[in-house]
Amino acid sequence: MSVKCFTKLCLAMFVLVSFSSAATAADKAEIEKIKLPEPRADGTMSLEKALWARKSVRSFSTKAAEWEQVGQLLWAAQGINRPGTKFRTAPSAGATYPLEIYAVLPSGIYHYLPMEHAVEQVVAGDTRAALSAAGLRQGSIQQAACVVVICAAFGRTSEKYADQATRYVYLEAGHVAQNILLQAVALGMGGVPIGAVVDEEGQKALGIPPEQKVVYIVATGFPE
Numbered sequence: 570m571s572v573k574c575f576t577k578l579c580l581a582m583f584v585l586v587s588f589s590s591a592a593t594a595a596d597k598a599e600i601e602k603i604k605l606p607e608p609r610a611d612g613t614m615s616l617e618k619a620l621w622a623r624k625s626v627r628s629f630s631t632k633a634a635e636w637e638q639v640g641q642l643l644w645a646a647q648g649i650n651r652p653g654t655k656f657r658t659a660p661s662a663g664a665t666y667p668l669e670i671y672a673v674l675p676s677g678i679y680h681y682l683p684m685e686h687a688v689e690q691v692v693a694g695d696t697r698a699a700l701s702a703a704g705l706r707q708g709s710i711q712q713a714a715c716v717v718v719i720c721a722a723f724g725r726t727s728e729k730y731a732d733q734a735t736r737y738v739y740l741e742a743g744h745v746a747q748n749i750l751l752q753a754v755a756l757g758m759g760g761v762p763i764g765a766v767v768d769e770e771g772q773k774a775l776g777i778p779p780e781q782k783v784v785y786i787v788a789t790g791f792p793e
């Protein structure tokens with residue numbers, strides 16, 4: 570390749586890289602962040618009562634969830650419980666934190682930011698029907714006031730634990746799901762864990778980055 574040709578190629582690559590990084594920065598600036606109400610540290614139901622009451626609830630009333638309830642469910646899933654640290658309500662193998670949590674509400678899809686106890690809206694509008702289609706058309710997803718979707722970036726854990734990573738990530742998702750289910754009961758809500766999801770369709774419905782996979786869904790709402 571001639572020097573002239575090489576220079577042209579470098580210039581073209583520079584323009585392409587500059588343009589794509591500028592677009593990414595602009596996209597990020599547009600994402601709206603919503604600070605969630607402080608998670609509560611006490612409630613009216615004991616852990617024992619919540620354990621006695623937990624059962625899979627698959628049909629919900631049309632009552633909407635308030636931000637207090639959504640925030641509490643997200644905090645139970647992955648919130649910081651030792652302020653000033655990165656440590657969370659659910660255990661994580663080697664504190665690698667491979668899980669990303671999304672709340673699917675009638676108003677849109679919100680990505681949880683544990684360190685800020687905030688959410689960023691990633692999709693506007695009601696996508697529960699599309700997510701339900703990805704979950705073998707389970708009506709509980711479409712009716713739920715707040716669908717909590719547990720996604721995983723497996724690479725974060727496999728960097729540290731090559732052979733065990735997959736097992737660790739699934740175990741971690743189980744911890745998170747049970748936290749959500751018990752918190753739902755304590756809030757006077759109910760829920761069902763949903764494992765039957767077609768990966769690619771779930772990913773498409775949520776619009777999540779390619780390195781994240783949908784692992785588990787918890788549909789929550791107010792029992793009818």
Ligand SMILES: Cc1cc2nc3c(=O)[nH]c(=O)nc-3n(C[C@H](O)[C@H](O)[C@H](O)COP(=O)(O)O)c2cc1C
Nearest residue numbers: 623624625626627704707709761762763764765766
């Ligand atoms: C890994 C896993 C996947 C599940 N997937 C679904 C599902 O796709 N749809 C559903 O309605 N329930 C699902 N469930 C809920 C079970 O059907 C339910 O827990 C079981 O019937 C026992 O009832 P209980 O939760 O009321 O105790 C799942 C549970 C687990 C642990």
